[in-house]
Amino acid sequence: MDRETRAFAESHFQRLRGRPAGAVGATPGRVDFIESPDSFSYADFFKGYLLPNVPCVFSSAFTEGWGSRRRWVTPGGKPDFEHLLRNYGDVVVPVANCGVQEYNSNPKEHMLLRDYISYWKDYIQGGYSSPRGCLYLKDWHLCRDSSAEDVFTLPVYFSSDWLNEYWDALDVDDYRFIYMGPTGTWSPFHADIFRSFSWSVNICGRKKWFFFPPGQEEALRDCHGGLPYDVTSPALLDSRLYPMRKHCSPPLELTQEAGEMVFVPSGWHHQVHNLEDTISINHNWVNGCNLANMWHFLQQELRAVQQEVSQWRDTMPDWHRHCQDWALPTVHRHLPGAASKPWLTGAPLWPGHHEVLLRDQF
Numbered sequence: 001m002d003r004e005t006r007a008f009a010e011s012h013f014q015r016l017r018g019r020p021a022g023a024v025g026a027t028p029g030r031v032d033f034i035e036s037p038d039s040f041s042y043a044d045f046f047k048g049y050l051l052p053n054v055p056c057v058f059s060s061a062f063t064e065g066w067g068s069r070r071r072w073v074t075p076g077g078k079p080d081f082e083h084l085l086r087n088y089g090d091v092v093v094p095v096a097n098c099g100v101q102e103y104n105s106n107p108k109e110h111m112l113l114r115d116y117i118s119y120w121k122d123y124i125q126g127g128y129s130s131p132r133g134c135l136y137l138k139d140w141h142l143c144r145d146s147s148a149e150d151v152f153t154l155p156v157y158f159s160s161d162w163l164n165e166y167w168d169a170l171d172v173d174d175y176r177f178i179y180m181g182p183t184g185t186w187s188p189f190h191a192d193i194f195r196s197f198s199w200s201v202n203i204c205g206r207k208k209w210f211f212f213p214p215g216q217e218e219a220l221r222d223c224h225g226g227l228p229y230d231v232t233s234p235a236l237l238d239s240r241l242y243p244m245r246k247h248c249s250p251p252l253e254l255t256q257e258a259g260e261m262v263f264v265p266s267g268w269h270h271q272v273h274n275l276e277d278t279i280s281i282n283h284n285w286v287n288g289c290n291l292a293n294m295w296h297f298l299q300q301e302l303r304a305v306q307q308e309v310s311q312w313r314d315t316m317p318d319w320h321r322h323c324q325d326w327a328l329p330t331v332h333r334h335l336p337g338a339a340s341k342p343w344l345t346g347a348p349l350w351p352g353h354h355e356v357l358l359r360d361q362f
Contacts, residue, residue: 006044012051032056045157053265060259062349068148081117089114092196098134104229136185140178145220175284186273189231195297196284205278211252214267219248266290302327
């Protein structure tokens with residue numbers, strides 16, 4: 001980082017004074033489109049999008065050299081099933097059923113990739129319908145679980161990645177995922193885990209995104225305080241069920257084309273639909289720009305758990321520690337990929353994270 005960019009960042013964080021980035025506000029009118037890698041530097045991204053915490057889209061020129069864009073796609077722009085079968089057919093992958101709601105997510109099963117591709121082909125031949133439902137391969141840790149071919153090159157804009165650097169050092173887990181599925185598969189309304197940043201590249205296919213800036217989701221809560229499962233549902237027009245809906249700005253809508261790369265800012269709730277047969281690569285990441293957002297979110301979840309079990313504070317042995325362990329499952333419960341995360345069994349996010357949170361809270 002050059003001195004000018006560093007000074008810009010220091011001034012930004014001094015103004016925030018430890019508050020999370022991305023205050024409540026109206027939805028921006030559009031998402032900026034970054035055309036050329038040659039005229040867009042890391043400093044441009046850092047000052048224009050990362051620190052302000054606003055989305056942008058990078059053109060397909062930024063990913064044209066990726067191996068997956070050459071090998072995983074047919075000349076006609078469709079998923080190359082035969083290549084995927086040859087290289088990964090015997091890999092076990094997680095698959096969600098988009099037609100079944102489980103809390104604010106979808107139930108998952110595991111199957112061989114060859115079985116999922118067989119389903120996908122049948123789904124296409126059946127006019128994009130199947131008695132098995134609408135199945136979506138999500139949260140496949142290809143880079144963690146196998147010696148992947150030349151799939152992608154990490155863009156420099158997202159290279160400061162404390163979350164994956166930590167897990168790489170442990171050689172246990174990561175937040176690098178492959179998604180693939182037919183037309184009509186989708187991800188329900190959510191914000192990314194730990195309020196991390198994320199980026200998503202369409203290797204082939206097209207996606208429709210619905211974005212809500214931080215704070216706007218509060219106006220989408222129902223009369224019981226729950227967030228919606230599907231923001232496109234007509235049920236949101238029921239003012240008795242969603243009494244605050246009129247105070248929410250319309251979503252920022254975006255259609256992502258093949259090869260394009262979307263930057264998803266910290267704390268922005270979103271919902272994503274595949275408009276075509278689509279394969280995408282997605283990463284969650286954390287660094288100094290959104291660490292305050294992550295910390296604030298974890299504190300909120302901890303306080304919510306403490307309030308919920310406060311009546312047992314004086315009678316439950318090690319009440320503080322139990323609250324810590326319960327807070328993280330609360331974070332994950334309704335998010336894609338929750339079942340694959342090791343701290344649902346009580347493992348720490350980082351060494352000593354329980355003690356850090358406890359010192360701050362008590």
